[in-house]
Amino acid sequence: MTGPGRMATRRVHCRINGEASAFEVAPFRTLLDALRHEVGLTGTKKGCDVGDCGACTVLVDGVPLNSCLMLAVEAEGRAVETVEGLAAPDGELHPLQRNFMRCGAAQCGFCTPGILMMAKALLAENPAPTDAEIRFGLAGNICRCTGYTKIVEAVALTAREAAAEALATAMGAKA
Ligand code: FES
Numbered sequence: 001m002t003g004p005g006r007m008a009t010r011r012v013h014c015r016i017n018g019e020a021s022a023f024e025v026a027p028f029r030t031l032l033d034a035l036r037h038e039v040g041l042t043g044t045k046k047g048c049d050v051g052d053c054g055a056c057t058v059l060v061d062g063v064p065l066n067s068c069l070m071l072a073v074e075a076e077g078r079a080v081e082t083v084e085g086l087a088a089p090d091g092e093l094h095p096l097q098r099n100f101m102r103c104g105a106a107q108c109g110f111c112t113p114g115i116l117m118m119a120k121a122l123l124a125e126n127p128a129p130t131d132a133e134i135r136f137g138l139a140g141n142i143c144r145c146t147g148y149t150k151i152v153e154a155v156a157l158t159a160r161e162a163a164a165e166a167l168a169t170a171m172g173a174k175a
């Protein structure tokens with residue numbers, strides 16, 4: 001879109017939550033704003049908009065990033081995962097989501113999408129983290145409500161469940 005008083009937009013092609021996506025965006029727009037306004041995925045939250053709170057955390061090519069610090073045009077050709085992509089297509093919650101509910105790890109829920117995405121990345125890198133490693137991994141995600149204990153519990157429970165499931169699968173394969 002061009003014209004007097006209008007800045008040209010760019011068309012960005014990427015994958016969002018496993019699906020091919022294309023959207024028009026002003027070159028100065030952040031990925032956070034583009035996800036929320038151009039793509040219509042409002043699960044990712046804007047807390048501070050300056051990289052301090054982690055509420056806007058998404059995964060880009062599997063790496064957790066503050067989407068308020070990344071330009072939308074930089075997503076060209078990349079794979080973006082947001083909280084909307086966590087649950088299975090049939091609506092079954094991701095184990096992290098289920099355990100956040102089970103442990104009472106969300107109160108107002110504003111920080112939760114960012115923490116879930118960061119926790120997903122943390123467990124992908126370290127499937128059996130200690131509580132201290134979970135706290136360190138989530139240190140960039142601020143929660144004003146929970147006091148963090150329940151969040152750490154939920155992530156640790158998810159890790160233990162995944163380990164038990166892997167063990168059961170391995171035992172089943174041997175039987
Ligand atoms: S909104 Fe991006 S870090 Fe706070």
Ligand code: FES
Binds near residue numbers: 105109111142143
């Ligand atoms: S649950 Fe309210 S900010 Fe974390």
